[in-house]
Amino acid sequence: MDESIIRTLQEIVGPEHVLTDPEDLLLYAYDASIHAGRPDVVVFPESTEQVSRVMALAHAHHIPVIPRGGGTNLSGGSVAPQGGIVLTLSRMTKVREIDIPNQRAVVEAGLYNLTLQEILAPYGYLYAPDPASQKVSTLGGNVAENAGGPHCLKYGVTTNHVLGLEVVLYDGRVVQLGGKAFDTPGYDLVGLLVGSEGTLGVVTAVTVRLLHVPEAIKTLLAIFDDLDGASQAVSDIIAAGIVPATLEMMDQLMMRAVEEATHAGYPTDAEAVLIIELDGLKDDMEEIADRIAQICQRNRARAVQVARTAEERDKLWAGRRGAFGATGRIKPAYLVNDGTVPRTALPQVLRQVREIGQRYGLPIGNVFHAGDGNLHPLILFDPREEGILELVERAGAEIMRICVEAGGTITGEHGIGLEKIHGMPLIASPAAIQNMRWVKEAFDPVGLLNPGKVLPQTSEGVPA
Numbered sequence: 001m002d003e004s005i006i007r008t009l010q011e012i013v014g015p016e017h018v019l020t021d022p023e024d025l026l027l028y029a030y031d032a033s034i035h036a037g038r039p040d041v042v043v044f045p046e047s048t049e050q051v052s053r054v055m056a057l058a059h060a061h062h063i064p065v066i067p068r069g070g071g072t073n074l075s076g077g078s079v080a081p082q083g084g085i086v087l088t089l090s091r092m093t094k095v096r097e098i099d100i101p102n103q104r105a106v107v108e109a110g111l112y113n114l115t116l117q118e119i120l121a122p123y124g125y126l127y128a129p130d131p132a133s134q135k136v137s138t139l140g141g142n143v144a145e146n147a148g149g150p151h152c153l154k155y156g157v158t159t160n161h162v163l164g165l166e167v168v169l170y171d172g173r174v175v176q177l178g179g180k181a182f183d184t185p186g187y188d189l190v191g192l193l194v195g196s197e198g199t200l201g202v203v204t205a206v207t208v209r210l211l212h213v214p215e216a217i218k219t220l221l222a223i224f225d226d227l228d229g230a231s232q233a234v235s236d237i238i239a240a241g242i243v244p245a246t247l248e249m250m251d252q253l254m255m256r257a258v259e260e261a262t263h264a265g266y267p268t269d270a271e272a273v274l275i276i277e278l279d280g281l282k283d284d285m286e287e288i289a290d291r292i293a294q295i296c297q298r299n300r301a302r303a304v305q306v307a308r309t310a311e312e313r314d315k316l317w318a319g320r321r322g323a324f325g326a327t328g329r330i331k332p333a334y335l336v337n338d339g340t341v342p343r344t345a346l347p348q349v350l351r352q353v354r355e356i357g358q359r360y361g362l363p364i365g366n367v368f369h370a371g372d373g374n375l376h377p378l379i380l381f382d383p384r385e386e387g388i389l390e391l392v393e394r395a396g397a398e399i400m401r402i403c404v405e406a407g408g409t410i411t412g413e414h415g416i417g418l419e420k421i422h423g424m425p426l427i428a429s430p431a432a433i434q435n436m437r438w439v440k441e442a443f444d445p446v447g448l449l450n451p452g453k454v455l456p457q458t459s460e461g462v463p464a
């Protein structure tokens with residue numbers, strides 16, 4: 001990249017906030033997916049004004065810009081296969097406003113999700129979307145991926161909790177979309193930006209909805225000796241009209257990894273467990289817990305345990321949240337699928353996933369948001385094995401396809417990025433993809449923002 005551009009970037013954000021050394025750039029060539037792509041430069045602005053000036057510069061010189069938060073996405077969304085500027089929002093962490101009477105907060109995009117929860121806790125409030133990566137993923141990244149999390153079964157995903165966005169457009173203009181009100185007249189541009197994976201604008205601040213911390217919480221661990229029983233119980237609980245706050249499933253392979261890593265208290269001899277959390281008023285909680293226990297027992301649960309203390313509950317959740325990382329004890333890398341299927345299809349799809357693992361000779365662990373039908377089969381592998389990556393990608397593509405065939409979709413919360421771009425034609429017609437291209441062109445006419453992501457190229461069998 002031209003030296004004069006680097007100098008201008010240094011003037012905008014300060015020389016210590018611009019990285020150009022090859023070793024530094026290498027660190028920003030990765031996210032949590034199996035994809036890589038090295039940028040030419042990484043910049044760390046600390047204000048909307050600085051983001052705006054960086055975008056205006058990139059626009060003037062036709063340089064691609066890849067917005068980045070914590071780099072934890074699982075679909076290749078924040079890597080830079082075409083080079084360009086990685087624009088990292090990690091210094092933009094101010095809380096601009098906490099408006100308790102109106103149950104709103106306005107925070108900058110680089111704030112970690114968990115930090116926001118910690119700031120809200122003393123007020124007795126929370127922000128519902130709670131991705132398992134919440135310690136290290138940012139609000140901006142959560143918005144861009146429309147992140148979910150264990151509690152999204154009852155409360156909905158990011159889009160249901162974001163009311164306003166401050167966005168820097170491709171040429172540096174700053175716009176405020178939405179605000180504190182529930183509805184903004186005209187097109188729902190906030191809804192459009194949520195889930196747009198950094199391809200339509202750079203989010204610099206987010207207005208979120210706050211919820212009161214529930215009066216009571218009860219966490220159950222239902223233990224099963226067969227996967228079918230566990231997945232049927234998920235379907236039956238929801239069919240009985242019960243909506244727990246969380247309904248997560250973990251299989252034996254994952255429990256073994258988690259127990260080795262964190263000693264959270266999972267039974268490693270069981271085939272699967274459900275982590276079922278109820279929240280709300282104390283009054284009817286016992287009765288609902290009893291009904292859930294009966295449903296689990298009807299589906300051959302070996303036992304249904306209740307976390308007796310806050311510490312026991314925290315340990316179960318620490319194990320669940322750390323599950324992806326714990327697989328490092330089995331194999332050094334994983335490809336995580338993210339298909340969503342109708343809940344009633346869970347038993348059949350889980351059997352098919354197991355069969356794919358056996359056919360390819362690849363270990364596949366499952367830990368996922370079962371209540372949402374949002375599967376996360378983790379295909380574990382060692383990238384040093386010759387030819388393994390191709391095998392893993394083929395197995396991943398098969399899993400994606402069976403989810404679609406079961407009436408589901410290719411991603412529940414991790415985004416399309418680079419990884420699932422070839423799967424887009426499975427779920428969107430050529431006309432729908434063309435409409436998405438027009439939206440992209442309206443927001444980013446010269447194609448500067450996160451180019452090559454989300455939308456398949458016309459050469460991939462999708463007409464222009």
Ligand SMILES: Cc1cc2nc3c(=O)[nH]c(=O)nc-3n(C[C@H](O)[C@H](O)[C@H](O)COP(=O)(O)OP(=O)(O)OC[C@H]3O[C@@H](n4cnc5c(N)ncnc54)[C@H](O)[C@@H]3O)c2cc1C
Nearest residue numbers: 069070071072073077132133138140141144147148198203
């Ligand atoms: C162990 C683990 C567990 C996970 N659990 C969950 C889970 O439970 N639920 C879930 O939904 N996801 C989960 N994820 C995936 C990931 O954490 C989420 O996608 C998260 O929202 C990404 O946030 P980030 O700040 O890391 O963004 P990044 O990875 O840096 O970026 C993600 C995408 O957003 C864009 N982007 C980032 N910031 C901005 C911005 N300010 N403006 C515009 N675009 C931007 C990037 O260009 C990229 O396309 C998990 C990941 C890991 C590694």
